[in-house]
Structures are given as C-alpha cells and as structure tokens.
Amino acid sequence: MDGLRRRVDGALREALSARQMLRLTLDSLRKKTPVPPAPLSAPAVSKTAIPSEAPDQLLTPKELEVLRLIAEGNSSKVLAYKLGISFKTAVCHRSNIMQKLGAHETATLVRYAIRQGLVEP
Numbered sequence: 001m002d003g004l005r006r007r008v009d010g011a012l013r014e015a016l017s018a019r020q021m022l023r024l025t026l027d028s029l030r031k032k033t034p035v036p037p038a039p040l041s042a043p044a045v046s047k048t049a050i051p052s053e054a055p056d057q058l059l060t061p062k063e064l065e066v067l068r069l070i071a072e073g074n075s076s077k078v079l080a081y082k083l084g085i086s087f088k089t090a091v092c093h094r095s096n097i098m099q100k101l102g103a104h105e106t107a108t109l110v111r112y113a114i115r116q117g118l119v120e121p
Helices: 002-012 018-031 062-072 076-083 089-103 106-115
Strands: none
Touching: 002 089, 062 076, 062 089, 062 106, 089 106
C-alpha cells in the first residue's frame, strides 16, 4: 500500500486526470503487485515569484497608487475612501494587481512595492 501512495503522490504532481488516476489505482489493486515509486522530484514553483519588470510597465498609474496604499497597510475599504472610488472598484484594482504580478497574498504585494521603491520598509 505504501508503493501505491507514492505512485498517487507522483501522479498528482504530474497533474494526471481523475480518470487516469482511477485507472492507475484500480490496475494496481487488481494485480496486487507493488507499484514502483513515483519520481520524488517535482519542479520547484515559487508562490511568491514576481516579475522583474519596472512597475510602471506592468501596472496602470491608478494600480500603482493602489499598490502603494496597500503596501502602507490600508484595507480595501480605506483604499476606496482615500481614492474616492467604490469598495468593489478597490477590490477589483487589488485583484488586477495581484493577477498581473502573480501574487497570491498581500505580503507579496508589499515586498514588491518595497523592492520597487514605491514605499519604504
């Protein structure tokens, strides 16, 4: 059973479809033979990788302003108030910035803003 677990882990890393996973599992169980272990090395993906381009090439002037305010610790509600926009627009700007920079968390945005000199640490 341990071999099966390693094989399933490897298959998940390789992003096999659910049908392929099921077929692999059933075949292994029917034959009652140990499944060879899957490769343990998976490509390293950085969750906090951010583009190296200058921020003014990636983001609009409004998004740069929103990023600066986010990096200063402002919530979306405060962003909306300070910029005179609706809350939903502020959330949309934040989402667009995160998508363009490949960020999944606010901390990544803050690090990017600091590295680009938009705010001081």
